[in-house]
Every structure is written in C-alpha cells, then in structure tokens.
Amino acid sequence: MRANTWAGRNKVEVRDVPDPKILNKRDAIVRITSTAICGSDLHLVDGYIPTMQDGDILGHEFMGEVIEVGSGVSADTLRVGDRVVVPFPIACGACAACAAELYSCCENTNPNAGIAEKMFGHPTAGIFGYSHLTGGFAGGQAQYARVPFADVGPLKIESELSDEQVLFLSDILPTGYMGAEMCDIQPSDVVAVWGAGPVGQFAMDSARVLGAAKVIAIDKEPYRLRMAEQAGHTPVNFDEVDVRSTLLELTGGRGPDKCIDAVGMEATHGSAHIAAYDRVKQAVRSETERPHALRQAIMSCRSGGVVSVIGVYGGLMDKFPAGAWMNRSLTLRTGQCHVQRYMKPLLQRIERGEIDPTRIITHTLPLDEAEHGFDIFKNKQDNCEKIVLKP
Amino acid sequence: MELTATTTIRRSASEVYAFWRDLENLPTFMAHLEQVRSTGDRTSHWSAAAPFGKNVEWDAEIIDETPGEKLGWRSTANADVPNAGTVRFVPAPDGESTEVHVVLVYDIPGGAVGKAVAKYFGEEPHQQLDDDLRRLKQVLETGEVVRSDGAPWGKRALKEFPQRPAQPLSDAELEKGADA
Ligand SMILES: NC(=O)c1ccc[n+]([C@@H]2O[C@H](COP(=O)([O-])OP(=O)(O)OC[C@H]3O[C@@H](n4cnc5c(N)ncnc54)[C@H](O)[C@@H]3O)[C@@H](O)[C@H]2O)c1
Numbered sequence: 001m002r003a004n005t006w007a008g009r010n011k012v013e014v015r016d017v018p019d020p021k022i023l024n025k026r027d028a029i030v031r032i033t034s035t036a037i038c039g040s041d042l043h044l045v046d047g048y049i050p051t052m053q054d055g056d057i058l059g060h061e062f063m064g065e066v067i068e069v070g071s072g073v074s075a076d077t078l079r080v081g082d083r084v085v086v087p088f089p090i091a092c093g094a095c096a097a098c099a100a101e102l103y104s105c106c107e108n109t110n111p112n113a114g115i116a117e118k119m120f121g122h123p124t125a126g127i128f129g130y131s132h133l134t135g136g137f138a139g140g141q142a143q144y145a146r147v148p149f150a151d152v153g154p155l156k157i158e159s160e161l162s163d164e165q166v167l168f169l170s171d172i173l174p175t176g177y178m179g180a181e182m183c184d185i186q187p188s189d190v191v192a193v194w195g196a197g198p199v200g201q202f203a204m205d206s207a208r209v210l211g212a213a214k215v216i217a218i219d220k221e222p223y224r225l226r227m228a229e230q231a232g233h234t235p236v237n238f239d240e241v242d243v244r245s246t247l248l249e250l251t252g253g254r255g256p257d258k259c260i261d262a263v264g265m266e267a268t269h270g271s272a273h274i275a276a277y278d279r280v281k282q283a284v285r286s287e288t289e290r291p292h293a294l295r296q297a298i299m300s301c302r303s304g305g306v307v308s309v310i311g312v313y314g315g316l317m318d319k320f321p322a323g324a325w326m327n328r329s330l331t332l333r334t335g336q337c338h339v340q341r342y343m344k345p346l347l348q349r350i351e352r353g354e355i356d357p358t359r360i361i362t363h364t365l366p367l368d369e370a371e372h373g374f375d376i377f378k379n380k381q382d383n384c385e386k387i388v389l390k391p
Numbered sequence: 392m393e394l395t396a397t398t399t400i401r402r403s404a405s406e407v408y409a410f411w412r413d414l415e416n417l418p419t420f421m422a423h424l425e426q427v428r429s430t431g432d433r434t435s436h437w438s439a440a441a442p443f444g445k446n447v448e449w450d451a452e453i454i455d456e457t458p459g460e461k462l463g464w465r466s467t468a469n470a471d472v473p474n475a476g477t478v479r480f481v482p483a484p485d486g487e488s489t490e491v492h493v494v495l496v497y498d499i500p501g502g503a504v505g506k507a508v509a510k511y512f513g514e515e516p517h518q519q520l521d522d523d524l525r526r527l528k529q530v531l532e533t534g535e536v537v538r539s540d541g542a543p544w545g546k547r548a549l550k551e552f553p554q555r556p557a558q559p560l561s562d563a564e565l566e567k568g569a570d571a
C-alpha cells in the first residue's frame with residue numbers, strides 16, 4: 001500500500017510499504033477513506049519529538065471501513081463493513097486509567113512504556129504514527145491501518161454524515177473541546193485562545209458552545225484570524241499589537257478568565273530577541289520547548305483563572321513563570337486528549353448542527369501529495385488551515 | 392543480584408495468584424524464560440531463552456505458598472544460575488486491584504553463563520523485571536501482550552532499540568517471527 005512516512009528531520013515521503021495484518025486478537029484492519037495532517041505531525045517532522053525512525057508511517061487522524069477483525073473482537077462491537085472514526089490514543093478499556101476515562105494515559109497500550117517512563121516519570125498510551133516513545137504504531141496517512149483494541153476505540157458512524165463532518169472526531173475536535181471543558185466555563189467568562197490553527201479554532205467553538213461570554217483568538221496569520229472572526233470570535237494579531245495590553249483592554253483590565261494554549265512547543269514570538277533566545281536553546285536541544293504562548297497565557301490570565309494547555313510539549317521548559325502561577329492562584333490543566341470520552345457526545349453535537357467541523361477545511365489532496373500538504377500547512381501558504389488527504 | 396519490581400493489576404488477588412501459580416504461564420510475560428514445565432505439584436523444570444545464555448535449564452520447587460497472598464520458589468540441585476523468587480499479592484486501596492510485589496535473587500556465577508546473564512541484565516537490571524510485570528499486566532487486563540509495528544515481538548521490545556520502523560511487517564518478517 002501507499003503510506004506517508006517520516007524520512008528524517010523536515011522530510012516526509014510517500015512510499016510503498018507492506019499492507020497491515022492482524023497482530024493481536026483485538027485488532028481490526030481499516031481501509032482508510034479520509035485522513036488528515038495535524039499540527040502534532042509538524043512537531044514530529046520538525047524533529048522535536050525524539051524516537052522517530054526513518055520509514056515510520058505518520059498520521060493519527062483517520063477514518064474508514066473495517067475490512068478485517070481479529071478473533072477477539074466480538075461481532076456486537078465491530079464487524080467487517082462498519083464505517084468508523086478511529087481515536088488517536090490507543091486505549092485498552094480495562095486498566096485503571098481507562099476506567100477513569102483517562103484514555104491517553106492507558107497503562108497497557110505502549111509497548112515502549114519503559115522509554116516513555118524515563119522521559120515522563122510514568123508511561124503514556126500508545127498513539128498512532130507518533131514516534132516510538134508512544135509505542136511505534138504505524139499511522140493513518142496510508143491506505144490501510146491496523147487498529148489495536150478495535151473493540152474499544154473506534155466510533156461507528158451509522159448516519160449519512162460525510163467523512164468531512166466526522167473525521168475530526170479522531171482528534172482535533174475532542175482536543176479543542178477538552179481544552180474548553182478543562183476551563184470550567186461560566187457564563188460571564190472571557191476565554192482567550194492562543195493559536196488559531198485547527199485545534200485552536202475548535203477550542204474557540206467549544207468555548208462558545210459551553211457558554212463563554214466572549215472568545216478571543218490570538219495568532220499572527222491574518223487568514224487564520226479571519227477564519228476565527230468569521231466564526232464569531234474576536235481576533236488579536238500578536239505581530240501587530242501587544243497581546244497583554246490588548247487583552248487587558250478587551251477585558252476591562254481584568255485579564256481573560258480562562259486561557260487556552262493551542263500552540264504548543266513551536267510557538268513564535270512577536271519580539272525577535274525573545275524568540276531567538278528560545279529558538280537557539282531548542283536548536284541546541286538544551287530546552288525542548290519554545291513556550292511563548294504558555295508564558296503569555298499564564299501572565300495574562302486573571303488571578304484565580306484557569307490556564308488550559310492542549311498545545312503539545314515534549315520535554316523540558318525554560319523560564320516557566322512559576323511565580324505568577326503560584327502567587328495568583330492559577331489552575332493549570334492539561335493532557336493529550338482523552339478522545340474516546342468525547343466522541344459520542346460530540347457526534348451528537350455535529351448531528352444537531354451545534355458545531356460544524358467542516359468550516360476549517362481549506363484543502364483536500366490525494367495521499368500522494370502529502371509532501372506538498374506538509375509544506376503548505378507548515379509554512380502557512382495558500383491560506384492553508386486544515387488538509388484532508390484521500391488515500 | 393537482587394531485583395525488585397511492583398505493579399498494580401485491575402484483577403482480584405486470587406485471579407492474579409492463580410495465573411502466577413500456574414508457573415507454565417510465566418514465559419508469556421517474562422522475557423528471559425523460554426519454557427516452564429510443571430513436573431509435580433510443587434516442582435517444575437525451567438529453561439531460559441537465548442539472551443540469558445544458551446541452554447540454561449534448571450529445576451525449581453515451590454517453598455512457600457499462601458493461596459491468594461504469596462508464593463516463593465527456588466532453584467534446586469546444581470542449577471547453572473542458582474535463583475529464587477517471591478511474589479506477594481496485596482489488595483490495592485481501590486478495592487478491586489492487586490499490587491504485585493516481586494523479588495528475584497540470582498546467584499550469578501563466573502564463566503560464560505555468568506557473563507551471558509550479566510550481559511542480559513545490562514546496566515539497568517531492573518528494567519527487565521519492570522517490563523516483565525508490564526506484560527503480566529497486559530496479559531491479565533487485556534488478554535495478550537500488546538504488539539506494535541515498531542516492537543512486534545512483545546517480549547523483545549527493549550532489546551530492539553532502535554526498532555524496526557513503525558510500518559507493517561512484510562510477509563517474510565511475519566514468517567520468521569521473533570527470530571528475524
Ligand atoms: N492535546 C492534544 O491531545 C492535542 C491533539 C492535537 C493537537 N495538539 C497540539 O495542538 C497544537 C496546535 O495544533 P494545530 O493542528 O492547531 O497546529 P498549527 O501549527 O496549525 O497551529 C498553531 C498555531 O499557533 C500559532 N502561533 C504560533 N506562535 C504563537 C504564539 N506565540 N501565540 C499565539 N499563536 C501562535 C501559529 O501561527 C499557528 O496558527 C499543537 O501543539 C499540536 O501538537 C494537541
């Protein structure tokens with residue numbers, strides 16, 4: 001089959017690879033009908049998540065048709081022919097983490113748990129196409145994928161909704177929603193979201209659905225800010241204005257009640273010398289993060305507020321504003337999304353028309369053009385917001 | 392050399408105990424074991440897998456057992472690598488899980504076998520036993536040792552780093568299995 005693979009730092013390549021086979025009894029094989037490129041893939045391709053290997057198949061946002069199931073998958077959970085969206089964290093459904101709905105922290109699905117434990121203190125779940133640190137599972141930017149614990153994760157789509165309407169239930173819609181949910185939003189809340197990428201856009205929509213009074217979008221790409229504005233959110237361009245004073249202005253001096261970091265480890269900074277400081281540290285690997293958005297979110301949030309982090313961080317951070325966090329009673333919440341927890345309720349919101357996930361799709365490309373897709377998504381060309389790939 | 396490791400498994404102490412008490416189950420999750428064959432109610436014959444030193448075999452006997460709580464065994468006669476183990480099964484505070492506390496003691500000899508064993512455990516001997524218990528947990532909680540494309544052979548995961556790429560196995564690789 002054809003699959004998009006990691007071919008070294010800053011390089012992806014669509015190659016011919018063997019078709020997947022059942023390896024565990026609870027596996028299924030899915031013929032992929034739609035898959036997507038995610039901001040998380042950029043962290044891998046840019047080389048900021050360790051343990052990638054040449055030939056690793058990328059992709060963790062995919063859906064398709066079940067074409068084979070292992071002997072351990074009972075027919076009342078999944079059958080050949082079912083149309084499914086596959087959540088990006090692989091979860092066993094049986095461990096204590098799964099029982100607590102902390103699916104991305106599943107204790108059983110990462111065969112490389114020993115390595116993850118060294119980096120993170122405790123291991124995390126397996127994730128499709130997301131380095132060997134999270135298990136070394138082949139990803140979904142491919143024609144087919146093997147889906148472990150197929151009786152736990154995949155969401156069956158039984159209605160007539162299009163792929164485009166449901167594909168993002170695999171990751172970014174639940175992720176954005178979890179970012180907003182962690183904010184414990186009250187009707188009077190002003191919620192500021194750093195990053196108007198796909199994840200940020202869904203965090204904004206979710207904050208509104210959860211009842212926020214006002215939602216502010218912070219980014220530097222005019223077309224992404226326009227997209228947020230068209231959806232009813234208030235844009236702030238950090239390349240043009242000072243974010244902190246603008247946020248104070250927009251909130252009568254209080255600061256946003258809730259702040260969401262939907263940027264992660266590759267943030268850029270409006271001030272060139274501060275950006276350069278972290279860039280150099282990250283380049284020489286003495287710091288793994290460029291935490292501008294997170295620092296700014298913590299400094300901006302009103303006292304007693306919540307800073308919700310869904311942007312991905314991989315290792316160690318320099319100059320974390322611990323003083324602001326501690327002395328101003330901020331709550332910091334975060335996590336890789338526990339996608340399985342949100343798929344069904346969010347599917348219902350899509351069916352009821354409360355959220356339209358298709359609004360962020362700007363490009364649909366054949367899988368074979370994945371390299372071009374990565375290029376325009378990473379470099380913000382051609383007004384690229386979200387790319388759907390068709391295998 | 393003494394190794395200790397512990398894990399918590401979401402199964403009752405009697406279930407985890409019963410699985411362990413059937414010593415023939417041990418090779419499904421303990422990387423260094425090839426086979427354990429029961430030879431009597433309390434006696435068994437163990438053989439180690441190649442990385443532990445070729446053709447290392449020994450007899451063992453259970454010397455201490457309290458069903459649902461505790462199991463102790465040791466090698467008998469003149470084992471190449473005299474060894475002993477105990478495992479305690481303790482109900483976890485959540486009321487449904489079981490803490491498994493393992494202690495293994497190896498009397499590592501000189502010579503080729505001693506060298507192979509020392510090499511097998513490497514610089515981080517604990518890691519092996521930690522990984523063994525992770526697989527025990529996988530088997531008891533999910534039914535199987537979990538396999539990925541990068542680490543398809545379960546028990547060999549750590550030995551294989553850097554691993555094969557995260558892409559499906561070829562028919563040839565599948566055929567050769569863990570010996571590839
Ligand atoms: N927690 C999870 O489970 C989860 C799931 C999916 C994605 N993510 C992460 O979410 C983040 C965003 O993903 P995406 O797909 O939207 O990526 P993206 O790269 O398209 O979007 C990031 C956006 O942040 C903007 N940005 C950069 N620096 C900024 C700053 N200092 N202030 C404000 N905005 C800034 C960029 O211009 C860009 O528009 C990534 O880190 C990704 O890894 C997390």
Ligand SMILES: [Zn+2]
Binds near residue numbers: 040060088171
């Ligand atoms: Zn993603």
Ligand SMILES: [Zn+2]
Binds near residue numbers: 095105106109
């Ligand atoms: Zn689990």
